[in-house]
Amino acid sequence: MASEPEEGRLSDAKRAPQPRPPADDALQAWSRPVAPVKDLDDVARRYPGRKLTLEGERNPLEFYGTPERPNAFSMDSLEFFFLIAQFFREALPLRLILLLIACQRAGGRIYLTQEEMGTVLDVSRTKASEALQDVMGHGIVFKVKRGCYQFNPPFSYRAAEYIPGTETAGRKAEYIRVEQSDTLNNIREDVTLPELVRYPSLEHMRKAIEDLRQQRAKQRADRRRNRAANQHEEGTEQ
Numbered sequence: 001m002a003s004e005p006e007e008g009r010l011s012d013a014k015r016a017p018q019p020r021p022p023a024d025d026a027l028q029a030w031s032r033p034v035a036p037v038k039d040l041d042d043v044a045r046r047y048p049g050r051k052l053t054l055e056g057e058r059n060p061l062e063f064y065g066t067p068e069r070p071n072a073f074s075m076d077s078l079e080f081f082f083l084i085a086q087f088f089r090e091a092l093p094l095r096l097i098l099l100l101i102a103c104q105r106a107g108g109r110i111y112l113t114q115e116e117m118g119t120v121l122d123v124s125r126t127k128a129s130e131a132l133q134d135v136m137g138h139g140i141v142f143k144v145k146r147g148c149y150q151f152n153p154p155f156s157y158r159a160a161e162y163i164p165g166t167e168t169a170g171r172k173a174e175y176i177r178v179e180q181s182d183t184l185n186n187i188r189e190d191v192t193l194p195e196l197v198r199y200p201s202l203e204h205m206r207k208a209i210e211d212l213r214q215q216r217a218k219q220r221a222d223r224r225r226n227r228a229a230n231q232h233e234e235g236t237e238q
Helices: 026-031 040-046 078-087 091-102 114-121 125-136 180-189 203-237
Strands: 072-076 141-145 148-151 156-162 175-177
Touching (some): 072 078, 078 091, 078 203, 091 125, 156 180
Antiparallel strands (some): 072 156, 141 148, 156 175
């Protein structure tokens, strides 16, 4: 007759270790304390077969600005910055480009008169106009009407603009959003615009930079040859 298990002693089946679920099993999460996620990339590498989602809406990153010049989500071409830093030999066109980028509204529109540009940059209207014509000549911006200009979307584009005051009374902040592709299509459909505006390219800037470097290299070589010739003549006379 089989003996009954002694009181307080577990049977062999109960004493046997229970198999643990796989490390990535969802059931195991319930037995572990919740830890803050510091790096979503690290989580994605640990669970390559899972799709990560964010349940809550992130707060908009609106740290700076005034109601008159609200912040916005913008996209700037680093290649564009890289080339204009080499191309423009004077500071004023570069300062003007930075001003135009800073004053963009949703959709890349810039509402500034040439007088206002000169006032902000502390130069005369004539100087501001000359710099603006230089910048416009490369298809970077173009004039829509008096006091209104359009930044070419591939170079710099403000995608969305915060509407001040919409976050009051428990409401979420609202934004005006203009898709970059829509603006590009509208520009390309306007046959009255210059070709460089409708189909913008930085290739002419790259070529101009290379030509300038070759020209300066030739000038330096000529100066070295002239110095060497002068030194040779002076030595011959002595």
